[in-house]
Amino acid sequence: MGKGSVDRGEGPAVFRSDTEEKWYLLIDEFGGRGYVLFETDDLGSGKWTVSAEYELPPGARHGSVLPVTQEEYERLLGAYAMG
Known part of the structure; x- marks a missing residue:
């Protein structure tokens, strides 16, 4: 996967779109x-x-993708928004 698109890769993570x-x-x-x-x-x-x-x-690096509700998203923005 990604042959020719990345020089060398590791830590793959696959997730489905919500939208x-x-x-x-x-x-x-x-x-x-x-x-x-x-994407595919x-x-x-x-x-x-x-x-x-x-x-x-x-x-x-080497993260995970987790689904969140709108309410959780807004709380995360309030707690960790950079600005």
Whole structure:
């Protein structure tokens, strides 16, 4: 996965979109850009493309993706928002 799109990768994490029929894959390109986000609309195909637009916190590595409710999201923003 990601051949030709990342130099070397580790720590993959796959998760399903909450808003559309899509799956995402995060791969940590160590020694390079950090996490690179891929996407597919057919998980069984094994074909992933680099997502066109995404933004992650600087230094993000080997994380997890967890679903949160709107209320939990707002509490997290209130507690950890940078600004």
